[in-house]
Amino acid sequence: MYQPPQHREDDLDTQHDLIRAHPLGLLVTAGDGGLMANAIPFHLKTGSSPKGTLQAHVARANGQWKEIAAGAPVLVVFQGADTYITPSWYATKQETGKVVPTWNYAIVQVRGSARTIDDPTWLRAQIGALTGENESSRPQPWAVDDAPPEFVTAQLKGIIGIEIDMETIEGKWKVSQNRPLADRQGVAGGLDTIDRTDAAEMADLVRRYSK
Template identity: 65%
Template sequence: MYQPPQFREDRLDIQHELIRCHPLGLLVTAGPNGLMANPVPFLVDPGLSEKGTLRAHLSRANEQWRELAEVDECLVVFQGPQNYVTPSWYATKQETGKVVPTWNYATVHAWGRPLVRDDAVWLRRQIEELTNSREHARSQPWAVGDAPDAFVAAQIRGIVGVEIPIARIEGKWKVSQNRPEADRRGVWQGYLGEGAAGEAMAELVRQRGGLGES
C-alpha cells in the first residue's frame, strides 16, 4: 500500500480496533484462475499470534476456500470511515486557489498464510463469537443457540472456516494531516455540516489534526 509517512498507522491496537469496528473485510487471493475477491466478515483474535489472527467462514459453495487451501498468502482489506473532501472547505482556496479535491479514509491491510478449518466444533465457536460480537449491544440479542440444534448443524455443514495468522499488517489514516491547520479545521467543520454522514470522518480529522472542540 502506498504509505506517505504522515498517514501511516503502525500501532497494532489501533489497527485491530478498526477491524473490530469494520469487520467486513475484502478477502483477496491470487490462484490458478487469477485474482478473486469476496467480502467476508472477520473476527480478530490478538492472542493467537504475534500480530493477531483473523477468523472467518465462507459458504462451501464459494470456490475461494479451495484456493485458500492452496495459496501461500492472501490479503484482507478492511475499510474504515471514508468520505470526499471538497476544495471549498479549504482556507487555501480563498488565499491562492491552488487546491484540488481528494478523499479521506482509514484502512487496514493484513496479509497471511490461510488455514482452512473444516471442523464442526471450530465452526460452531466461530459463528457464535461472530454473532455475539454484533448482537451483544442489542436490548434483545439473538444467539446461535436460539435456533434448533439440527438446523444449526445443517447450516454448519454448508460452511468452511478460515484462520489467517497475520504475518504483515499495515494501517493508513489519510485524514487531512498533510494540510495546513486552517484547511484541517475547514475539513472538520465541513464534515460536521454533513450531519450523520460526516460524523465519523469529522472525528478522525479532529483527532489526527490536533484540533480542539471549539
C-alpha cells in the same frame, strides 16, 4: 500499499480497533485461476499470534476456500470511514485558490498464513464469537443457541472455516494531515454539516490527528 509517512498508522491497537469496528473485510486470493475477491465478515482473535488472528467462514460452494487450501497467498482489506473532501472547506481556497478535491479514508491491509478448517466445533465457536460481537449492543441480543440445534448442525455442514495468522498489517489514515491547520479545521467543520455516520467519524479522525 502506497504509504506516505504522514499517513502511516503503525499502532497495532488502532489497527485492531478499525477491524473490530468494520469487520467486513475484502478477502483477496491469487491462485491458479487468477485473482478472486469476496467480502466476508471476520472475527479478530488476539493472544494466539503476535499481531492477531482473523477467523471467518465461507459457503462450501464458494471456491475461494479451495484456493486457500492449495496455498494461494491472501490479502484482507478492511475499509474504515471514507468521504469526499471538497476544496471549498479549505481556508487556502480563499487565500490562493490553489486547491483540489481529495478523498479521506482509513484502511487496514493484512497479509498472513491462511488455512481452511472443516471442523463443526471450530465453526460453531467462530459463528458464536462473530454473532456475539455484532449482537452485543442490541437490547435483546440474538444468539446461535436461539436457533434449533438440528438447523444449526445443517447450516454448519454448508460452510468452511478460514483462519489467518497476521504476518503483516498496515494501516493508512489519510485524514488531512498534509493540510495546514486552518484547512484541517475547515474540513472537520464542513464534515459536521453532513448528516451521515461516515462523515461524523471522519470529522472525529481529522480532529484527532490534528493534535
